[in-house]
Amino acid sequence: MPFNTAQVTNLGKAPTASDIILKFIRDSIADGSLDEGEPIRQDDVARLFNVSKIPVREALKRLEAEGLVEFHRNKGAIVTSVSEPEIAQIFEVRAILETNAIKLSIPHMTEETFEKALAYCDAFAKETDVARWSELNWRFHSCLYEDAQRPFLVRTIRSVNDRLERYLRVQLTLSHGKQTADREHRQILEACRARDEEKAAELLYAHIMSACQSLLEHLPAKKPR
Amino acid sequence: MPFNTAQVTNLGKAPTASDIILKFIRDSIADGSLDEGEPIRQDDVARLFNVSKIPVREALKRLEAEGLVEFHRNKGAIVTSVSEPEIAQIFEVRAILETNAIKLSIPHMTEETFEKALAYCDAFAKETDVARWSELNWRFHSCLYEDAQRPFLVRTIRSVNDRLERYLRVQLTLSHGKQTADREHRQILEACRARDEEKAAELLYAHIMSACQSLLEHLPAKKPR
DNA sequence: ACTTGGGATATCGTAGACGATCTCATTCCT
DNA sequence: AGGAATGAGATCGTCTACGATATCCCAAGT
Known part of the structure; x- marks a missing residue:
């Protein structure tokens, strides 16, 4: 043919x-x-x-x-409207799942993974198009979970994150939101390089929950409908 | 009026x-x-x-x-067809979420919760209609998570479990499946009564993962389609 | 000024229809 | 006997249309 x-x-x-x-x-x-x-x-x-x-x-x-x-x-x-308590809960579920994913992943991470994750950090840091920040943020996070070889877990994390996508975009545009995320990403990556599962999980949990905090502090008051 | x-x-x-x-x-x-x-x-x-x-x-x-x-x-x-590795992963995500839910719930559990959970244990043990076992099993589990006051977490657990519903029903009908579940449910409940979060989480994790093991051991070979 | 009623319009949920694609069975050719 | 071609029937994805429901606006009554 x-x-x-x-x-x-x-x-x-x-x-x-x-x-x-x-x-x-x-x-x-x-x-x-x-x-x-x-x-x-x-x-x-x-x-x-x-x-x-x-x-x-x-x-x-x-x-x-x-x-x-x-x-x-x-x-x-x-x-859908998501109340502040529910936003907090969604972040929490995300934190539970992602910390477990990173712990399962670290023992299997390769040098290639580290390089890829760093490239995503760099791309995130230098990107000026706001619309791309969230995608690069996800790319970084999911890159860290790949070596866990747990596609269902990653998919579940993704679906929880999709619930929050609109809010994550807001949070990244907050003053210092992106710089903070970038700094914390690099710290998480360093802990991964050091094969320190507990430290990485701790940093990741704190990263997610402080993003939540920051977002909730800046959410406009709910408009009655 | x-x-x-x-x-x-x-x-x-x-x-x-x-x-x-x-x-x-x-x-x-x-x-x-x-x-x-x-x-x-x-x-x-x-x-x-x-x-x-x-x-x-x-x-x-x-x-x-x-x-x-x-x-x-x-x-x-x-x-959908779910492969054995994916079944294992779904059970694992379930175990991650449910152990966190029970830990968050235990500090807030009341005597009423314990009585309700025990009633579900008893109802499960005495039920002869196979079609009801799975529902009562869920009732017991979700009862333990209620006091966590985390509806999104419970909903996420439910949606993961729904993926497995057809397989959970199979597992409960396996020889000794139901007796084993009943015994383990009561042990988990005892650990909750004792306010031992770590013990309860451990027992729950083991309960879920051994159900997974048991199911995978008895699954018929996949028929090619 | 406020409430109620009625009519017009907008929108929803789904019926029956239709063209596109797929599947299966039959026939023909090698 | 095996493979290819063809046609018929099954099924899919979506169309137009229609009845049911909701919403809005205006007029009339209190």
Whole structure:
């Protein structure tokens, strides 16, 4: 067969309309375009993409299971509001999971891991596009958990973090938020290099919980709706 | 207003067709009626409920986000298969979360909690309807975490457990599975009564991981599909 | 000024339909 | 006998349409 198969797309994996809309809405919630409490008008989204509202509803049903939107019968979906106590709890679950992941990972870390993590630190530090900070932050964190060989654990961490994505972005933009994160990332990485599981876990826990603290101190008062 | 409002239903909360179908399919996966790898024919489910396939698809989209089914474009949804390594990982995440929950809960446990937990132990021990064992098992476990006042943590545990529900039911029906669980539940409860957080967490971790072991030892070999 | 009622419009949840894609069975060719 | 081609039927993804429900605005009544 004389075709250049390197350029061939697996059409079975081509995104459906509902996949595309799912990503769009999820990103819109994450970047704050869609604020908490805001209704998502199905017909409006459908018009935006020039499709019927069926794939919009399907995307929203998925987002409901992810905890990002909430359906009210005959009224449609609104972006979830997360109370401050619940934000704290989500950070806490994240801290529990991530400290365990890093402990499982450290014994298996390689020099390649350290170099990769450092590259993510550097990329994070030098990035000026605010929209990329959160992604690089995640890249750094997840790089540290890879050697645990625990994809389900990492996936669970990811799904918990996705609940917080919109707030994490806010926190990183706070004054000193990024510098603090950068400094703490490097400290965590040093503890990993030293194979000090307890120290790394401690630093990581403190890193996550102080990000939570900082965020909660700067959250605007909840607007009544 | 002279009406007896105790009997009034909040119609805004009445389940949609898609809600009802969601529950049906989720339960069918949990009780083994729908086996892993099995395709879920949208038209068949729609015919079963005498509805169009739109609410069926919506339910399936939600179940996809819950990890119970997987969509393949133009081929529909199949029940997820979980490999043995992944089962082990899911149990592990469960153990991490539940041991933390019980540690956070113990300092706040009341006599009422202990009595309730014991009642669930007794109910579990005497129940002969296999279909109820798993629910009572969850009731016991979640009762122990209530006093932690961490609804997000408990919800996360629940969602991880839901991934395993179909396998947990299998494990409880294994010879001695239920007796072992009952004995270990009571030991965990005793450690809670004694306010021994470390002991309770240890027993709980061992309880969960040995259930995992037992299950993996008895899983039928994966059938190729 | 405030409350109630009614009509118009917006939005939701889902039906039946349709084109695209997949799967299976049959036939033909080597 | 095995492989390829073709057609029919099954299934998927989404369309348009419709009835149900919610929301908003205006007018009338107190």
